[in-house]
Amino acid sequence: MTTDWISLPLVGMPLISSVVLLAYVAYVSPAARERMGPTVRLVTLALSLAMLVLTTAMFLGDNYIEGTLDWTTLSFGSFNYEFQYEWIESLGIHWSVGMDALSFPMVWLTTFLLPITIVATWHEKNAAVYFPLVLMMGGALIGVFVALDLFMFYVFWELTLIPMFFLILKWGGHDRKYASQKFFIYTFTASVIMLLGLVTVYFLQPENLAHAGSWTGRTFDIPTLTAHAQSANAGGEWFLGVGLQKVLFVMLMIGFLVKLPSVPFHTWLPDAHVQAPTGGSMLLAGVMLKMGAYGMFRLPLAFFPHAAEHFQFWLLALGMVSLVWGAVVCLGQTNLKKMVAYSSVSHMGVILIGIATMQPLGWAAALFMMFAHGIISPMLFAVCGAFKHHYHSMEIGAMRGMAKHSPWLATSMMFAWMASLGLPLLAGFVAELMMFLALWHFIAAEGWSVLWMVGPAFVLAITAAYYLWSMQRTIFEGGEATQPPASLHGEPVPDITDAEKWAMVIMAAFTILFGVMPWIALDMMNGWTVAFFETLLIPILTGGA
Template identity: 40%
Template sequence: QFFLFWELELLPMFFLISQWGSGRRLYSATKFLLYTLAGSALMLVGFLVIGFGAHTFDIEALTKAPPQETVVPMAIVFWAIMLAFLVKLPVFPLHTWLPDAHTDAPTAVSVMLAGVLLKMGGYGILRIVLPLMPNEVHDFSKVLATIAGFSVIWVAIITLRQTDLKRLVAYSSVSHMGYVLLGVSALGPVGLSGAALQMFTHGCITGLLFVMVGMIYDRTHTREISQLRGLMHHMPLIGTVFIVAGLASLGLPAMSGFVAEITVFLGSIGPHPAATMAAVFGVVLSAGYILWTIERILHGPKTHDFHDLTDARKWWELTAMGILVVAIIGVGIWPAVLTDTVRMGIEPIAKIVEAAP
């Protein structure tokens, strides 16, 4: 059932991008489909090996008695399933489908990609990989942490080079999903809770950034950062909310991004100090490209290239911004509203992983 519904989301997303997108929409949609199908093929093979080896596909039964002996070594099964989830997460070097999909997708679809679709990868790791293969997770935790740290740093450096505003947000999304994998690799309740928190906050923050980019594009008809100047003079509300989303993305205290990232760091610093320090440096790089982008597009002299630009006034624009801003600041000020719920779901998984020899 998990695999069936995992596959069912592919076709709607393919058509949403290919039919209602822009630019190279068919190329981007096809690339998304091929990447995900390749990962799904590996996942299906892994599931079949586990199911036939344990004589059941029931997740609860497999969690209570994880398969030990299969026709294929469990290490290979682990990576077959893990790669499928890493494609969807995504992390370097399996991320190249995402910037194209985000860039050519409509704003609403980009929000859906950031807020829902990417989280399927993290959910699959927490719900399937950790409970069913705790021994293999322990064996390869340092490899996962290394991938996470490198993904955060490398993709953040790539983000610094972007000239398209939407593509910049897309690459920053990939960089920040590396924190999810870092939290998972810690294998403790704190790190796993941080990973779950990061999935929620990433969806809110990156979703809000895509909403703001969409509003800016609708009014200026360009996403080229070099052509956007002094927008704060024309659209103060849109500019202010963009700043809030940007500061939340770089982990400013009193915002949800800070809560998630500090929880991940606290959980991972013990088992993986080098990867954690790399991820912390990733926060510095995030501050670099976010603050630089804010300075370039919002501040500076008022440009005469844009005429009659209107601020956010439509009810759906105000509603979308309001809900996401309240969620970001609300969780940042009162994290217990989310952490208590996350803890209830994470603790059973953490106990299974910690009990593994």
């Protein structure tokens, strides 16, 4: 690799250009700021589209950039487009980027969602500030996924909080103050605990590994640490000792479980989602939650597989509870967006169960769920946003007979709801099916009671129930005598705008694409999972060669 295709185009460019735009916007008068809105919007759209083109070219690989690249056969611990610069040399901190089949789908997803978000929220107020913030959010998110240095990872991990905090605070709903604060404090608290765990790992590594700092003799380099942990874990040994590995595993997992979020740390999510603007919700649900799952794969599971096996039951239990509890709570919601938010908790439970099975199939399911949910949930929130935007209400039942007067919104809603509840041939189904198979496999292998399957199976019914129920009440009920919501005060009922239509159609198209041809993304995820198991997990956990 001779050119750094990640740092500047995918991370630096969105961050720098958004800061420049924001600084310029803050400098001009309010009237000029208002006038600048459309231009800024176009600029951010163009930049994000350029990023999408780049990542797509990266995906297509062969000869587009940097010769032949195959994402599916990348061996474990090696990265494409890897690049490294000195940052704080004395502490062993580098600006180190690279992508493997774990991070690449997330990076592509982020670049895919950025233009979609911009288009779907085309008419957001105070555009000159809003769109740069969205772009900044994108840059920070990609930074998390491409970072191969713990320090850099943590920096971007926390950096994502700031644009999201402002998105919720400035464009959010009525209780946005409470929600944004809760969101920030929850995730910050979890992250500092994770940080202490990371620093402890940092000082427990032996001196003078590769990329070590001149002063501390330790490194923050993730691949180096992973490789070291791998060799230290080998042969049934516990890297850092039994007691400490468990403690550190828990400390790291706290950071990621809160972000995911899993029950019982999930309560920030519904508040943040309900209050967040549509664009904020789309990125929050689409990518930001996946940071939690991504982090689990990247750090604790790779560093501490013994502890992961030790806590396997608890992870499974947390996943089950998230899955069931999220779905049950959905049933009781009268607020459309809150229902969708809780359904996210439920789906994150699927990811956690997939991880907890410790099966290649389960992990691939988790990875694919991250990806599929990343396309479907933004569509859910886009629908909610359009609902709110056009009917000034979020109450299920405020609006009836939508099919009659707003066919576009009704269709989009129906499609998104169906995708989320796992209709076959749509992306979500693939992931859920894989998770069920993996869970079956796990239960059978462990000799557990079949009753363990009851919860997840029951959730399928509940999910169908709350989605169908809400759909029936908003789209179909009312028939000929449609009832425009009272909040419209007798104005004619509008359908969604052209921009929103475009966004919906694109998201729907990709939901179908990845539902019919999941192997486009699944192949590389599968390759990564298998490599992870073959090179790392199986030798370590079985204690064999």
